[in-house]
Amino acid sequence: xxxxxxxxxxxxxxxxxxxxxxxxxxxxxxxxxxxxxxxxxxxxxxxxxxxxxxxxxxxxxxxxxxxxxxxxxxxxxxxxxxxxxxxxxxxxxxxxxxxxxxxxxxxxxxxxxxxxxxxxxxxxxxxxxxxxxxxxxxxxxxxxxxxxxxxxxxxxxxxxxxxxxxxxxxxxxxxxxxxxxxxxxxxxxxxxxxxxxxxxxxxxxxxxxxxxxxxxxxxxxxxxxxxxxxxxxxxxxxxxxxxxxxxxxxxxxxxxxxxxxxxxxxxxxxxxxxxxxxxxxxxxxxxxxxxxxxxxxxxxxxxxxxxxxxxxxxxxxxxxxxxxxxxxxxxxxxxxxxxxxxxxxxxxxxxxxxxxxxxxxxxxxxxxxxxxxxxxxxxxxxxxxxxxxxxxxxxxxxxxxxxxxxxxxxxxxxxxxxxxxxxxxxxxxxxxxxxxxxxxxxxxxxxxxxxxxxxxxxxxxxxxxxxxxxxxxxxxxxxxxxxxxxxxxxxxxxxxxxxxxxxxxxxxxxxxxxxxxxxxxxxxxxxxxxxxxxxxxxxxxxxxxxxxxxxxxxxxxxxxxxxxxxxxxxxxxxxxxxxxxxxxxxxxxxxxxxxxxxxxxxxxxxxxxxxxxxxxxxxxxxxxxx
Numbered sequence: 001x002x003x004x005x006x007x008x009x010x011x012x013x014x015x016x017x018x019x020x021x022x023x024x025x026x027x028x029x030x031x032x033x034x035x036x037x038x039x040x041x042x043x044x045x046x047x048x049x050x051x052x053x054x055x056x057x058x059x060x061x062x063x064x065x066x067x068x069x070x071x072x073x074x075x076x077x078x079x080x081x082x083x084x085x086x087x088x089x090x091x092x093x094x095x096x097x098x099x100x101x102x103x104x105x106x107x108x109x110x111x112x113x114x115x116x117x118x119x120x121x122x123x124x125x126x127x128x129x130x131x132x133x134x135x136x137x138x139x140x141x142x143x144x145x146x147x148x149x150x151x152x153x154x155x156x157x158x159x160x161x162x163x164x165x166x167x168x169x170x171x172x173x174x175x176x177x178x179x180x181x182x183x184x185x186x187x188x189x190x191x192x193x194x195x196x197x198x199x200x201x202x203x204x205x206x207x208x209x210x211x212x213x214x215x216x217x218x219x220x221x222x223x224x225x226x227x228x229x230x231x232x233x234x235x236x237x238x239x240x241x242x243x244x245x246x247x248x249x250x251x252x253x254x255x256x257x258x259x260x261x262x263x264x265x266x267x268x269x270x271x272x273x274x275x276x277x278x279x280x281x282x283x284x285x286x287x288x289x290x291x292x293x294x295x296x297x298x299x300x301x302x303x304x305x306x307x308x309x310x311x312x313x314x315x316x317x318x319x320x321x322x323x324x325x326x327x328x329x330x331x332x333x334x335x336x337x338x339x340x341x342x343x344x345x346x347x348x349x350x351x352x353x354x355x356x357x358x359x360x361x362x363x364x365x366x367x368x369x370x371x372x373x374x375x376x377x378x379x380x381x382x383x384x385x386x387x388x389x390x391x392x393x394x395x396x397x398x399x400x401x402x403x404x405x406x407x408x409x410x411x412x413x414x415x416x417x418x419x420x421x422x423x424x425x426x427x428x429x430x431x432x433x434x435x436x437x438x439x440x441x442x443x444x445x446x447x448x449x450x451x452x453x454x455x456x457x458x459x460x461x462x463x464x465x466x467x468x469x470x471x472x473x474x475x476x477x478x479x480x481x482x483x484x485x486x487x488x489x490x491x492x493x494x495x496x497x498x499x500x501x502x503x504x505x506x507x508x509x510x511x512x513x514x515x516x517x518x519x520x521x522x523x524x525x526x527x528x529x530x531x532x533x534x535x536x537x538x539x540x541x542x543x544x545x546x547x548x549x550x551x552x553x554x555x556x557x558x559x560x561x562x563x564x565x566x567x568x569x570x571x572x573x574x575x576x577x578x579x580x581x582x583x584x585x586x587x588x589x590x591x592x593x594x595x596x597x598x599x600x601x602x603x604x605x606x607x608x609x610x611x612x613x614x615x616x617x618x619x620x621x622x623x624x625x626x
Contacts, residue, residue, distance in 0.1 A: 029104075030058065030104040038318075043175065062121070077133040118141050119163050134166045146259055146273055147241075151548070158275050161280055168194065170200050175289075238272050239271050265287050294351070298352060304323060338482075348393070358425060382439060385415075389408065440466065468510070474527055511539070515543070515584075520572060522603050
């Protein structure tokens with residue numbers, strides 16, 4: 001495999017291919033890995049398959065536009081992404097400490113991309129090529145498309161459209177949108193006139209103003225200066241301005257709820273938000289891709305490898321988990337309030353055909369590193385293969401109902417299609433074992449009446465341990481998380497144990513737990529510690545709630561309000577409270593002893609200090625072991 005199997009990555013690389021001009025410059029904060037798990041690689045291959053010439057510039061220097069200038073000006077636009085992660089999440093832990101590693105950079109070296117990478121890269125492009133259209137996308141841009149609370153600054157920031165000065169923002173999985181934009185630019189249309197593509201957003205400002213029929217009226221934009229008229233989206237809705245949501249927490253919560261309610265490809269409306277002297281317009285989401293469209297994307301000629309320019313630096317570790325894995329679906333109707341996935345990919349699930357997945361796995365067989373093990377056939381949620389119910393494609397999502405937190409009567413929980421897919425992959429000559437390592441929605445699995453998939457999962461598709469996400473045991477906390485009641489997890493674990501015993505398997509559950517989520521008081525944390533202790537669970541890792549942009553849980557964290565009801569919710573904010581909640585979930589760790597003693601005494605739960613079986617910690621000396 002040579003560099004010519006990849007997209008060109010430098011001016012010299014382009015010239016060696018007789019590319020004396022090109023159409024789009026793709027700039028990403030990740031190292032270049034030509035694999036369908038890397039968003040910018042997908043966009044590059046999709047544009048290439050549509051007849052456009054593209055070049056990719058990975059992790060350019062961010063103190064000067066020199067590397068961008070070396071690429072020369074593309075004909076149509078620069079496309080900018082921070083990479084597969086928000087750059088702030090990639091750089092900082094929940095305690096705002098610098099991470100020491102970056103798995104998306106060569107040799108795991110941290111610091112190869114800037115903080116707020118989309119904004120920084122956009123400004124460098126503006127400096128290099130002042131008149132070049134800039135289109136931003138990827139997770140960082142997608143989740144920051146509206147005015148949003150920023151945990152690292154501890155304040156509300158403007159839409160990333162305004163701070164980056166980009167011409168267009170593509171949110172969600174943007175293949176269809178970017179091809180539509182590319183074709184219109186190639187036809188000679190101005191970037192300023194491309195205001196009607198679904199799944200995009202833009203900010204407008206100008207010298208004049210008008211209230212002519214068919215343009216955005218200015219009467220509602222009190223304080224907006226110099227806004228030029230432009231064609232209004234059909235039936236738009238208006239959300240609270242940046243100025244309002246940055247000073248009024250109730251307004252922020254109302255805006256956040258509206259943004260989530262309108263994130264629907266069937267009934268969603270464009271949303272407008274005033275920001276200083278501009279108006280940010282976010283068009284409705286793009287239509288859910290068909291199976292045929294997804295199949296075409298995954299059939300593109302990805303090398304599925306790290307670019308060889310990183311060989312001397314030790315490669316890129318992010319490939320290790322995905323090289324022999326397959327993504328079979330998109331979207332998630334799981335309704336978890338702390339997860340930004342639905343606000344990015346959407347809640348309506350789309351999936352690839354069995355034939356497409358099988359063909360991808362067949363390509364593994366001749367790879368020199370393939371040992372016969374398919375690491376995952378999964379996606380955002382592994383066991384979702386279709387929309388939650390038959391009405392979603394025609395009528396959209398229900399505004400006032402959850403698909404899974406309180407299972408809807410219309411929910412289709414049949415797992416047979418996924419089961420058949422796994423069987424077909426397992427039957428491929430050269431495949432020894434097929435694992436499911438993506439998150440499994442255990443509550444959805446339990447709703448499958450046949451139980452056949454659960455049985456086969458335990459028998460054939462677990463590599464020693466199964467990852468699940470109960471997150472908490474308190475029904476009150478689970479309500480704020482948007483998760484089902486704890487009884488669903490209890491039923492799942494009991495059946496999982498029975499099946500493992502029946503088939504003589506020694507397989508474990510790895511439960512993900514979140515401490516200090518909005519709604520969790522110290523009493524809920526203590527109850528969680530008791531729950532784990534009674535069941536003999538000793539979690540080694542506990543994740544503090546991380547308020548990332550775009551989630552309803554982050555809205556709760558910032559405002560102290562549940563945006564679904566506008567009622568107050570307790571938010572663990574102080575370092576002391578968050579440290580205590582995390583320590584309680586790891587009560588066996590001797591380092592936590594003094595923290596737990598204080599927390600139990602302060603909460604009036606000294607009954608858990610002592611030598612009895614129920615006690616979490618001894619009054620002195622070592623922890624109780626029984």
